[in-house]
Amino acid sequence: MGEFRMPSLGADMEAGRLVEWLVKPGDRCRRGDIVATVETQKGLFEVEIFEDGIIGEALVQAGQRVPVGTVLAMINPEGAAAAAEKAGTVPPPVTVKAEPEQLKPAEVPSERPPVRAERLACSPSARRLAAELGVNVEDVRGTGPHGAIQRIDIEQAAQKAASSAEAAAASRPLPAAAGTLQQGMRQAIAAAMSRSNREIPHYYLEMEIDMSRPLHWLEGENLKRPIRERLLPAVLLLKGVAKALRDVPELNGYWLDERLQVKQELHIGFAVALRGGGLITPAIHHVDKLGLTELMKAMGDLVERTRAGRLRSSEMTDTTITVTNLGDLGVRAVYGVIYPPQVALVAFGRIMERPWAEGGMLGVRRTVTVTLAADHRATDGHRGSQFLEALNRHLQLPEEL
Amino acid sequence: MTEKELKEIVFTELKKIAPECDPDDVDPDENIREALDIDSYSFLQLIIALSDSTGVDIVEADYEKVFTLEGMLRYLSARID
Numbered sequence: 001m002g003e004f005r006m007p008s009l010g011a012d013m014e015a016g017r018l019v020e021w022l023v024k025p026g027d028r029c030r031r032g033d034i035v036a037t038v039e040t041q042k043g044l045f046e047v048e049i050f051e052d053g054i055i056g057e058a059l060v061q062a063g064q065r066v067p068v069g070t071v072l073a074m075i076n077p078e079g080a081a082a083a084a085e086k087a088g089t090v091p092p093p094v095t096v097k098a099e100p101e102q103l104k105p106a107e108v109p110s111e112r113p114p115v116r117a118e119r120l121a122c123s124p125s126a127r128r129l130a131a132e133l134g135v136n137v138e139d140v141r142g143t144g145p146h147g148a149i150q151r152i153d154i155e156q157a158a159q160k161a162a163s164s165a166e167a168a169a170a171s172r173p174l175p176a177a178a179g180t181l182q183q184g185m186r187q188a189i190a191a192a193m194s195r196s197n198r199e200i201p202h203y204y205l206e207m208e209i210d211m212s213r214p215l216h217w218l219e220g221e222n223l224k225r226p227i228r229e230r231l232l233p234a235v236l237l238l239k240g241v242a243k244a245l246r247d248v249p250e251l252n253g254y255w256l257d258e259r260l261q262v263k264q265e266l267h268i269g270f271a272v273a274l275r276g277g278g279l280i281t282p283a284i285h286h287v288d289k290l291g292l293t294e295l296m297k298a299m300g301d302l303v304e305r306t307r308a309g310r311l312r313s314s315e316m317t318d319t320t321i322t323v324t325n326l327g328d329l330g331v332r333a334v335y336g337v338i339y340p341p342q343v344a345l346v347a348f349g350r351i352m353e354r355p356w357a358e359g360g361m362l363g364v365r366r367t368v369t370v371t372l373a374a375d376h377r378a379t380d381g382h383r384g385s386q387f388l389e390a391l392n393r394h395l396q397l398p399e400e401l
Numbered sequence: 402m403t404e405k406e407l408k409e410i411v412f413t414e415l416k417k418i419a420p421e422c423d424p425d426d427v428d429p430d431e432n433i434r435e436a437l438d439i440d441s442y443s444f445l446q447l448i449i450a451l452s453d454s455t456g457v458d459i460v461e462a463d464y465e466k467v468f469t470l471e472g473m474l475r476y477l478s479a480r481i482d
Binding site for chain 2: 227
């Protein structure tokens with residue numbers, strides 16, 4: 001039997017409000033289906049389910065605010081559920097009365113010892129850290145293999161406890177929804193960025209890339225395309241990053257449990273500024289597998305949904321590297337702050353004409369400054385510069401992107 | 402289409418992209434992308450919307466001619482049938 005839990009939509013989320021159930025008990029769900037909407041400090045999100053099965057009774061009702069990791073409903077395996085129901089062995093559903101501001105985890109049916117035991121898989125070093133930081137391991141949701149609790153989970157729990165205490169003290173009496181969302185957004189960004197600056201030894205590498213060839217190709221391509229299918233330069237940059245990450249995979253992944261965990265999947269977080277202020281970096285999934293036209297569609301879709309508050313939970317949780325493009329403003333170079341537990345952030349400034357010396361000649365070219373911010377625990381400058389070299393190489397062959 | 406009607410169309414589309422802004426406050430020769438904080442994605446959406454409502458396809462090479470309100474209105478009115 002599976003559990004559908006309040007997801008963690010980013011390292012900075014402590015609790016979420018279940019706004020609406022989009023399925024009812026007994027509904028058959030497939031992995032990836034959207035089953036609920038959840039509100040966090042960063043807005044409203046559509047939450048997907050991560051296994052096939054039949055939705056059990058709702059353990060948390062619409063309107064309730066519960067901590068990350070709280071079981072929202074059980075997921076019964078398809079065949080077994082039907083059989084068990086016939087035999088009358090399904091444990092009685094437990095419903096929790098709506099208590100909107102309650103922050104205790106909702107009660108979980110007690111007759112499931114195997115699941116609890118699994119949840120408490122916890123390394124000795126994580127246990128030690130928990131004791132040091134005064135964190136109760138039973139309250140921590142593990143993100144390691146099979147839900148094992150890792151040091152990072154303990155650290156996050158300690159941080160959450162501290163920041164929720166501060167937040168409670170500071171922001172409780174604010175009634176205006178817009179005001180709290182704004183403030184919540186700032187707090188969420190503050191927590192993630194402070195942790196990054198405290199824990200990640202950043203190193204920065206910068207390269208100026210001649211964009212004449214790729215832009216010339218893009219302009220020719222756009223002339224052939226109907227207006228709705230025109231490509232933006234950002235699409236070339238994103239695809240170039242994806243290809244370069246295939247050459248230097250160590251920049252795509254997480255620093256967890258004091259080691260680098262390289263990810264096979266390439267889910268690039270794309271920084272989208274919100275008009276009201278603040279920033280969300282949802283992931284574009286499998287960028288390496290998308291053609292330029294598909295990537296442009298995916299990017300447009302993501303920007304629209306980010307601004308409309310209709311992002312999906314998976315887009316907030318599985319980003320493997322972040323790209324930021326402040327090129328629309330006059331900024332020449334951007335020195336980014338890495339989103340933990342990611343290990344790199346690639347930032348582009350504005351594409352602009354600059355003097356360019358090549359082959360003993362001085363000319364004017366359109367260029368862009370790309371900056372790599374990387375975690376020195378995970379990689380060294382040598383690998384980082386190989387990534388920038390690869391990025392340049394791929395961008396100079398736009399027809400192959 | 403009169404100049405006033407055209408201006409209304411452009412303002413309506415600008416308000417859709419930058420709802421909190423008032424296009425009336427923008428100087429005719431000011432760069433609208435900077436004044437209204439419109440990124441390249443939203444600017445492309447503006448071009449698409451204007452193409453739908455006026456029938457004028459602003460080609461990419463001409464984007465910089467329509468970065469100001471004055472330039473935009475001049476460009477569109479010269480090409481509307």
